[in-house]
Amino acid sequence: MSKIALTNGFTTSRTRIAMALGATLLSMTGVARAADFSDGVHEYARGRILVEGRAGLAGDDLDKILKAHGGKRRKMGQSNLQIVDLPAGANETAIVEKLRRNPALRLVELDRKYKSTLAVNDPYIGSEWHIAKIGADIAWDTTQGAGVTIAILDSGVDGTHPDLAPNMVAGYNMASNNTDTSDVCGHGTAVAGAAAARSNNGTGVASVAGQAKIMPIRIASYDSATGSCQAYSSTIANGITWAADRGARIANVSYGPLAGNATIQSAANYMKSKGGLVFVSAGNNGLNESTTPTTSLIAVSATDQYDKKTSWSTHGAFVSLAAPGASIWTTSKGGSYGGWNGTSFASPVAAGVAALMMAANPSLDGAKIEQALFSSAVDLGAAGRDSSFGYGRVNAAAAVRAVRASVPVADTQKPASTITSPAASSSVSGLATVNVTATDNVGVTRVDLSANGTIVATDAASPFSFSWNSANSANGMVALVATAYDAAGNFMASAPVSVNVANGSVTPTPAPAKDITAPVSSIDNPVAGTVSGIVAISARATDDSGPAGLFTRLYIDNTMVGQGYGGVQSYSWNTALWSTGTHTIQFNAADAAGNWVPKQVTVTVVR
Missing domain, CATH: 2.60.40.10 (Immunoglobulins)
Incomplete structure (x- = not known):
């Protein structure tokens, strides 16, 4: 294995950062390829589909809908999204078509496979040209992203890399359902470094948001047949909701193109409801895609040193923003450094700018950060939003100025x-x-x-x-x-x-002399675990005498937050107004005879 090491220094008005630049070959390991199927255009997972019920659909009512097809669901965090496992031999496409006709379901789709949006690896680039191009060095005089967590949904992250280790926080492996977030392809380590490698530490590279935290979420496995890492709609959406439930303000997904995926859009909307933003790469096929624009995802195309769209960057009306994505010098797996190309790296550069903005003005929610990010971008191409650059190329200096000047x-x-x-x-x-x-x-x-x-x-x-x-x-x-x-x-x-x-x-059955049967109650959301931001609490009860005589109460830590007649209670809980740590949600349902049994769930509030 050969390695090239160079040093190059540059100075901002307050910051001097020494960068040692190197390159190394990537060794790839991973798991066996899944037995997927294709419709001739895309590949999909066998044996599972994705479903989301409309708000208010109870868990057991959804179970009844799925039971007709042998489906068993797995909830994605505290969201309403569900992974549905199907029995062996099931026709996934036919089941999706049938379920889409059920008005109780908001979303039903196959679990599509996605590849990372890496273009080529050029190990001979020796300069981080993109830092000055977007004015990040100027923005650093105000903020470097401290206090903001960026979730990197990718092939894992090399948490031992000296330029990443100081910024790492706990993550999760959605692909294998465990806590091993080590990098199986090398792609995630490079993406993480582009967003938030440690800056001003005299080591390696400087990233856009060098004091932001990195939450590694592995969504992909190594596919030996293609020599690349591949993820699914289910692992991506599950990763977004997991990150949102644990206080991440930004998620970056450099796989795709994802902008047209309804499940991932729903997960992104869940994160937006908690004040966060989701950045995704536009793709590298060089074509003009006809994907419908969405407000849930920020899709980023790639530009070069001359503010031109790269030849390989996917474009189209769905593109929200542009950012440097050619020859981005960043961290590589194994403690080295290298130059990388692809919209995979434009997306975390843009995500890093958003982290600077959130750190500069923590009072702003995701919607206001997004608005300032778009309005401060350098307008390239046709005036206004266009299919190559979206609202324009990110401008960190102007974006940070905009949010600092923002007066509520x-x-x-x-x-x-x-x-x-x-x-x-x-x-x-x-x-x-x-x-x-x-x-x-x-x-x-x-x-x-x-x-x-x-x-x-x-x-x-x-x-x-x-x-x-x-x-x-x-x-x-x-x-x-x-x-x-x-x-x-x-x-x-x-x-x-x-x-x-x-x-x-309902023909009543002869009632006993005294009603001694208590109502049956459940809390559908949240489930035990970690929560943040706005949490939709939903609880319900049934009784042998019907719903007319039921009176329900909902409590958080013995404080009543809702009551009423009937079998259902719902409450929108703003956890920002409560202390971090453990809290107990309790639901009580009493029938006319006074029978009642409490139901409760314990959650942990994080910031």
Whole structure:
């Protein structure tokens, strides 16, 4: 193995960083290739699909839907996304088509395979040209990203690398379901270094956000047939939700192209609901992709030293932003350094700029960081947003100035919401889909659905829709109300829509002299584990005498946060207002005879 070592110094107004640059061959290890299948365009995982129920769909109701196909679900963190394992020999495509016709489900799709967006490795580049190009050295006089955690969803990270070790925090291996986050391909180590290798330490390279923390999440396995690391929609989405639940503000995924994947978009929306942002690489096929633009992901194309789009960078209307991605000198597996090309490296460069911005003004949420990131970018190509550069090439200096100058303006305008279906006076039974339109001058952060005054479900992602189990309400007229909230806490309820619940008459069985059967209750979300940001608590109860006589209460650490009649309680818990550490959520449901059994779950709040 040969190695080349060079040194090159440069000085900012306050910072001098010595860089030792080297290159080494990458040794690749990994696991055997899965027996996937192809539709002629993409490859998909055998034996599993991805599903998300509409807000309010209870776990056992989802289980009943999946049971018809032999499916068993695994929840992705505290989100509503589910990995569904299918029995051997199942036709994944046919099951997806059938489930897509079920109105209780918001999302159903195959588990697609993705490759890393590495182009070529050039070991002879000896200069970090991109640092000065984007003005990161100027931004460093204000911030270097301290206090912000960037989740690197990739092939793992070499946590022993001297330029990465000081910034590492605990991560997870989604590909193997364990805590081994070592790098099986080398790609993740290079991506992590581009975003947050330790700066001003007299060693190796300087990254964009050298004091930000790195959360390694392995989403990929080595594929010996292709000689590359490959990930799935399920491991990527699971990694995003895992990171969001543990306080990461930024996630970077240099695989793809991902912008058109509904499951990953949903996971990204989950992270955005907690004030975070998800950056993804545009891809390296050099083609103009017709992928529909999304507001959930920041897709980054690659530029060169001359602010030109690289020949191999994928482009299209879905591109949000551009960043340097050619000859990016960064960390390599095994403690060395090398020059790397690809949108794989443009994406973490942009993610590093966002980390600088968040550290410079921690009071801003993800939406405001994103807005300032786009508005401060250097407009290249056609005026305004275009298919090659999105809103432009990132400008760290201007972006940090923008957020530091940002003066909060009091938002006093209330959002508006309307229940568009079901229609007033219509009859419903079983699982009923409730659709809501909600608007705001800044943005709607969530919508609560109430039935006869009790919150039954919360949705934090547009388009807002719910799967309401009308069996949890007594037969007769029930008033549905949607309440929309914005980030400033303004809220307004919609006009009520009254519907007739008609679940059929139940012939009562002879009752014992005294009702001694307690209701059966459950907490669907959150599950035991770590939480952060806004947490949607959902709990429900059933009773042998029906829902009419049920009275429920919801507590957090013995503080009551909700109560009402019927079998369902929902609450949007802002953990930022509570201390870090362990908290207990308790749900009590009592029937008319006074029987009750508490249900509780313990979670740990992190920042």
